[in-house]
Amino acid sequence: xxxxxxxxSPSGAxxxxxxxxxxxxxxxxxxxxxxFLLRIEDTDAERSSEAYAQQIETDLEWLGxxxxxxxVRQSARSAVYADAFETLERAGRVYPCYCTxxxxxxxxxxxxxxxxxxxxxxxxxxxxxxxxxxxEAEGRxxxxxxxxxxxxxxxxxxxxxxxxxxxxxxxxxxxxxxxDGTASFFFSNIVDxxxxxxxxxxxxxxxxxxxxxxxxxxxxxxxxxPDYGHISLITAMDGSPLSxxxxxxxxxxxxxxxxxxxxxxxxxxxxxxSSDLTGLQDLPTLAQHFNPAxxxxxxxxxxxxxxxxxxxxxxxxxxxxxxxxxxxPQLPQGLDESTARAFVAAVQANVVVPQDVADWAxxxxxxxxxxxxxxPPATPTLSPDFAAAAITALRTHGADWSALTQAVKAATxxxxxxxxxxxxxxxxxxxxxxxxxxxxxxxxxxxxxxRLEASTGP
RNA sequence: GCUCCUUUCGUCUAGAGGCCCAGGACAUAGCCCUCUCAAGGCUGUAACACGGGUUCGAAUCCCGUAAGGAGCGCCA
Numbered sequence: 001x002x003x004x005x006x007x008x009s010p011s012g013a014x015x016x017x018x019x020x021x022x023x024x025x026x027x028x029x030x031x032x033x034x035x036f037l038l039r040i041e042d043t044d045a046e047r048s049s050e051a052y053a054q055q056i057e058t059d060l061e062w063l064g065x066x067x068x069x070x071x072v073r074q075s076a077r078s079a080v081y082a083d084a085f086e087t088l089e090r091a092g093r094v095y096p097c098y099c100t101x102x103x104x105x106x107x108x109x110x111x112x113x114x115x116x117x118x119x120x121x122x123x124x125x126x127x128x129x130x131x132x133x134x135x136e137a138e139g140r141x142x143x144x145x146x147x148x149x150x151x152x153x154x155x156x157x158x159x160x161x162x163x164x165x166x167x168x169x170x171x172x173x174x175x176x177x178x179x180d181g182t183a184s185f186f187f188s189n190i191v192d193x194x195x196x197x198x199x200x201x202x203x204x205x206x207x208x209x210x211x212x213x214x215x216x217x218x219x220x221x222x223x224x225x226p227d228y229g230h231i232s233l234i235t236a237m238d239g240s241p242l243s244x245x246x247x248x249x250x251x252x253x254x255x256x257x258x259x260x261x262x263x264x265x266x267x268x269x270x271x272x273x274s275s276d277l278t279g280l281q282d283l284p285t286l287a288q289h290f291n292p293a294x295x296x297x298x299x300x301x302x303x304x305x306x307x308x309x310x311x312x313x314x315x316x317x318x319x320x321x322x323x324x325x326x327x328x329p330q331l332p333q334g335l336d337e338s339t340a341r342a343f344v345a346a347v348q349a350n351v352v353v354p355q356d357v358a359d360w361a362x363x364x365x366x367x368x369x370x371x372x373x374x375x376p377p378a379t380p381t382l383s384p385d386f387a388a389a390a391i392t393a394l395r396t397h398g399a400d401w402s403a404l405t406q407a408v409k410a411a412t413x414x415x416x417x418x419x420x421x422x423x424x425x426x427x428x429x430x431x432x433x434x435x436x437x438x439x440x441x442x443x444x445x446x447x448x449x450x451r452l453e454a455s456t457g458p
Numbered sequence: 459g460c461u462c463c464u465u466u467c468g469u470c471u472a473g474a475g476g477c478c479c480a481g482g483a484c485a486u487a488g489c490c491c492u493c494u495c496a497a498g499g500c501u502g503u504a505a506c507a508c509g510g511g512u513u514c515g516a517a518u519c520c521c522g523u524a525a526g527g528a529g530c531g532c533c534a
Binding site for chain 2: 418
């Protein structure tokens, strides 16, 4: 059975890259009828926060990516890691390291300055029992380092990149247990994947060069490592890493901006994954067509323009109820239900983001003159007889669009664009938008007359 | 610095030696439809990073260069 997982660290908001990783793993599990697990990697108490852990759940649920079973928290699994540490200690695969962060830092810097790889120098690798005792006596709290073999290589088959091989000699001994006794990422991550029965891990390419370390741990512990697929990173439009500074928003922020989860999901689905699927699709369809073999190796750009397109499709695809719920925050307080529904029906095809909804709400329900959205101010001038005919029609027939147009047509002879354009401009302040019939009905006679009068030229 | 990854239209991508003077989708332009917008239909513009090889033949294989990215953390 396929078992995948999403294993975020609760040290920040879920960003686009994380969201896509979660999506792909979810899709794979759902496609295979397997399981999608959620594991919170909170071994680093200083960086982790409960608020972020909560936000992760909220974001995942909002995206529609439900997980199976209980959420696993690494902070509650220290006993499991302790066992594994002991196994490695007994096997002599690890050793205590008494170097302080400061010492390591200095070493790193001098290695870098000398043009060498900044790796652990191996200072504590061959300490005698006495030397260790001395350091213990000094009160130094050791970390536990994994003894990486001097020779040999680690090979594995990456689901996306194919055969990979790394020389052990290029890998420095790394810490698997911090001085405070907590497990570090390389360690707890692979141990838990194996113990939780995870079969496939789709993760960011930033983990590719670290995979050998984790495989080394798994081998030392005689654990079955999952298959890895390293997906390319998502970048900003200029190819630079996606960052807050580059304008990248978190999932929660995008949601707060009014973007629909299905729009996000559709955009994410196509980044780094090729598919013959076209148009907006729901999660089950996406899962059905998801294929790890179609994962792409090159980085993909996050295009806000494309997101807007998906969002437009997503808004159009909303049912009347969903659309109402989405537009509600932009509607005037206390608007009655049937009017609200009529409004939604009238504008749904013409809005993409909440601001668009707010704009049309202002046009239809707002008092006074209408602000043109941009460009030269809409100062239409209706000829007096044109306006008079329109106003008379409104007084006689009420907010009846066809009665209005027929009356004006009869009175002025205007037809086609010459008839509709001036009316649209006078009524809404802009030269495009939803069908005028429903708009007029929602607007009501009084507002319509006021606007026609305000637009009347000499 | 060392190791690793990547490079096809504006964007997402197809392409695993001849099917490719490179296909699709979105974006974009024009036309049709139409009161406008949206939707829909049709048509168009638009790309193999560069330089060497290998081969009868290369987007596809090899080498190099350039550009971008990742890792080398008591972060994940």
